[in-house]
Amino acid sequence: MTALLAPKRNSEDSGPRWSLREVRLPQRTMASVPFILSLGVLLALGMVGLLLLNTALQEQAFAVRDQQKVATQLGYRVAALETEVTEARSSTRLAIEATELGMVPNPYPAYLTLPGGDIVGNPTRMTGNEVPDVRYRTPEELAAIAKQREEALARAKAEAEAKKAEEEARRAEEAAAKKAAAERAAAEKRAAEKKAEESKKKGSGR
DSSP: OOOOOOOOOOTTTSOOOOOOOOOOOOOOOTTHHHHHHHHHHHHHHHHHHHHHHHHHHHHHHHHHHHHHHHHHHHHHHHHHHHHHHHHHHSHHHHHHHHHHTTOOOOSSOOEEOTTTOOEESOOOOOOSOSSTTOOOOOHHHHHHHHHHHHHHHHHHHHHHHHHHHHHHHHHHHHHHHHHHHHHHHHHHHHHHHHHHHHHHHHHHHO
């Protein structure tokens, strides 16, 4: 095995050589500043819009709540009016109105047929004592009865308070009398002890 020298390359036979050169980094320009400013403006406008939308929604919620309260109050008012209408249409109210007009219950009613005009039944003149158990009280009478009941309750309350005050005064007098008796007994006891001591001293002095 023999070693041979490699042929030397000719500089003319070699291909073109590429030269290397330095590539400079691109310098920042001011074109990015307007973009950042516009982005900030858009963000600020979006936040302001959200704030305004939230405020508008809250105002609408308050308005809806107020309208609901008004609707509830109107519903109560309608229910009260319906109750008044039902009461005004009742037979009891009709009887009260008839009593105020001077009418009395008739146990012997008579009917008039129309259009003939025939009378069915026996018309009888009423005196007002035919049905003494049936009586409808007018609102004035009911108010007078309620007032009398309130006055009776007030009198009973005043009497109970007066009785309670008398009982407390009696107990206070008894307590004062007991205290005075105890003090008088204590004073008598002290006087007796003092007298016994004096007698003892006189006896020892002799």
